[in-house]
Amino acid sequence: MQPNFPFTAIVAQDRLKTALQLISIDPRIxxxxxxxxxxxxxxxMVRSLASLNHEQSFITVPLGASEEMVTGSFDLEKALNDGEVSFRPGLLARANGGILYVDEVNLLADNLVDLLLDAAASGFNLVERDGISHQHEAVFSLVGTMNPDEGELRPQLLDRFGLMARVETEFSIEQRQQVVQQRLAFDRDPAGFVDLHRQALGQLQARLDWARLHLSEVIVPPSISEQIAQRCAEARVEGFRADIIMHRSSSAYAALSQRLEVSSADLDEVEALVLDHRRQQSSQNPPTSSSGSSYSADSSGQGQEGSSIQGSWGAMESVTTKTAESRALPVNHFGDSLKAGAGRESSFTTRRRGKFFSPAYASAKSAGRSKIDWFRTLGPVNKFRKLGQAGKRRCLQYLYPRLRCRELNLVLLDVSASTLGGQGLDQAKGVLKELSRQTYLKRQLLSVITFGNDRVSTLIHPQRAPKNIQDKLDSIRAGGGTPVVKALDYAYNLLNRQAYQQLDCSIFLVTDGRLDPLAKTHDLFADHCFTLVDIESSRVKLGLAHQLANVVGARYLHVSELALL
Known part of the structure; x- marks a missing residue:
């Protein structure tokens, strides 16, 4: 078996290495x-953590894992052969005392991520299903990796990760050379390369062992506890999870430094790991432009006439605007791309042999139950039930529930300079605010892509709609040209990624219609159903958005037609 890349041979990535050591010292983080x-x-880098202790298990959770595979379940084999009710351990039991690794955790089902985080925080796993109740210790270091280009974790799950570190991607020429040389040397002779770092690995392992042994002795002085509360309050984090994790991670860092009292320097080292992914932006002050004054379309002589909008808008500096009153899309336009019957349970063609039993099957003694009597059905005949011939067992077919389709509302928001005329962008924000609220209430996914300032930006990655997006709306800066073709390319590639191919998608293009003519033939229009919301509000209306809707077959709405809330 090939050894793992030595932890001490990793070039740079100091914050990431610190985070890995902290969760190794205290898995309760x-x-x-x-x-x-x-x-x-x-x-x-994650696998290199296992190089510090060869006795430590390293368990990987595959993306296709089921809940039973992770938590453990009823041992069907023993029930069939021996008639015994027993527990079959899952990945959590195997990872006890080691490392549990999830690659591309943002693509893992939300319920499994919740389950893993629950076990990591509590230190035990409780399984209650199929007539058994079993609890076992599950103390492990949970590490998940993700590529943000493949989609973000929804905020509720992101907050439950104790620490988050972003991988450094900018290196000096010398560091890049060193990384390549280290990797090539390891590939040529893995065992020899590990031997070169054995002394450094031993020293680091000794520090980690000392830290684990003395972690319970580390003291957090009242003044440091006050600083923790102050820093979390300034970050405007929700709840108290951040405070608890900062206490634990700062104590672990002090122990790693072989000290028994937490200092302000320890807080400085762990603050970014604990708070960066929880930090909330403040929206108490009104948004302003970079020159320090709020932008008002009414106070400007430009932007009132349609003919003046196309002039020198692209040369102006980008600005922020206010959010107008919320406007609701009509019910028949909101999410009506969902297929009829989506979400209902249905059965697929079975892959198993045997006589069919519906979930309502019940024996004489279990009449009224809504599920199969597993032990009487699957157990040996001579112990549970006589079915006629001695030794005969009955095999079941299963009803496989159809996976509930997730729904994504994808908004392409035009923030070019022409939308500033007549408060068009202000009204667009009002539409987006209400759309986000409705998406949140329906527990759907939301993604917002802005195009303007001659670039395409992702305001909200595909995720469960946040409870409040006002901070996001306040951060939008408008100006410059309209790179609509790039925005359509980005959305097209996004929806073709494996993670989003099974989504029911409703796409909303919010624009004043002053777009590149090439956009009319884009593949995104041919493959998906669109709703085009026209925000043209200048005195001289060109009607370009209406023309675009007719050409691409999109459903057309003007923002003035939407009901104020």
Whole structure:
């Protein structure tokens, strides 16, 4: 078996290495999330943590894992052969005392991510299903990696990761050379390369062992506890999870430094790991332009006439605007791309042999139950039930529930300079605010892509709609040209990624219609159903958005037709 790349041979990435050591010292921190682009050696760095202790198990959770595979379940084989009711351990039991690794955790089902985080924070796993109740210890270091280009974790799950570190992607020429040389040397002679770092690995392992042994003796003085509360309050984090994790991670860092009292320097080292992914932007002050004054379309002599909008708008500096009153899309336009019957349970053609039993099957003694009597049906005949011939067993077919389709509302928002005329962008924000609220209430996914300032930006990655997006709306800066073709390309590639191919998608193009003519023939229009919301509000209306809707077959709405809330 080939050894893992030595932890001490990793070049740079100091913050990431610190985070890995902290969760190794105290698994109760609740897990570590590593975010970085593809090819940035995230998996290599996580696996290198196992090189510090060969006795430590390293368990990987596959993306296709089921809940039973992760938590453990009823041992069907023993029930069939021996008639015994027993527990079959899952990945959590195997990872006890070691490392549990999830690659591309943002693509893992939300319920499994919740389950892993629960176990990592509590230190035990409780399984209650199929007539058994079993609890076992599950103390492990949880590490998840993700590529943000493949989609973000929804905020509720992101907050539950104790620490988060972003992989460094900018290196000096010398560092890049060193990374390549280290990797080539390891590939040529893995065992020899590990031997070169054995002394350094031993020293680091001794520090980690000392830290684990004395962690319970580390003291957090009242003044440091006050600083923790102050820093979390300034970050405007929700709840108290951040405070608890900062206490634990700062104590672990002090122990790693072989000290028994936490200092302000320890807080400085762990603050970014604990708070960066939880920090909330403040929206108390009104948004302003970079020159320090709020932008008002009414106070400007430009932007009132349609003919003046196309003039020198692209040369103006980008500005922020206010959000107008919320406007609701009609019910028949909101999410009506969902297929009829989506979400209902249905059965697929079975792959198993045997006589069919519906979930309502019940024996004489279990009449009224809504599920199969597993032990009487699957157990040996001579112990449970006589079915006629001695030794005969009855095999079941199963009803496989159809996976509930997730729904994504994808908004393409025009923030070019022409939308500033007549408060068009202000009204667009009002539409987006209400659309986000409705998406949140329906527990759907939301993604917002802005195009303007001659670039395409992702305001909200595909995720569960946030409870409040006002901070996001306040951060939008408008100006410059309209790169609509790039925005359509980006959306097209996004929806073709494996993670989003099974989504029911409703696409909303919010624009004044002053777009590149090439956009009319884009593949995105041919493959998906669109709703075009026209925000043209200048005195001289060109009607370009209406023309675009007719050409591409999109459903057309003008923002003035939408009901104020």
């Amino acid at each position: 609740g897990g570590l999330l590593l975010s970085g682009p593809r090819g940035s050696a995230k998996s290599t």
